[in-house]
Amino acid sequence: MQREITHSDGTTWTCVQAFTGLSDQTEHQDAAKVKGQEDTYWVVCTPSGGAKSVRLKLSGDWQNTYSDEALLHEIESNESSQ
Numbered sequence: 001m002q003r004e005i006t007h008s009d010g011t012t013w014t015c016v017q018a019f020t021g022l023s024d025q026t027e028h029q030d031a032a033k034v035k036g037q038e039d040t041y042w043v044v045c046t047p048s049g050g051a052k053s054v055r056l057k058l059s060g061d062w063q064n065t066y067s068d069e070a071l072l073h074e075i076e077s078n079e080s081s082q
Contacts, residue, residue: 005068011047013075017062018042018055045075054078 002016018032018041034040039060046053056074058066066074 001063003063003071005071007072011049011051013045013047013072015043015045015056015071018044045071052079 002014004012004014006012032041034042034057040057041062043056043058043062044053045056054075056078
């Protein structure tokens with residue numbers, strides 16, 4: 001599943017769980033899990049317009065449970081730590 005959010009600076013971020021869209025959904029869902037952290041998945045967020053993609057660790061049903069503000073906060077936190 002894919003989700004788009006727009007920052008106040010006009011950047012649109014497209015976030016997708018790692019390995020989404022590949023043939024065997026169950027196997028790739030497992031591959032997206034963060035090892036050693038139950039119900040946590042790798043999510044890649046790619047910006048419009050030249051900034052660097054970020055890789056996030058998000059929990060469970062992140063597509064529905066994280067608000068746009070929470071996702072943007074995770075993205076900003078990850079950008080500043082790199």
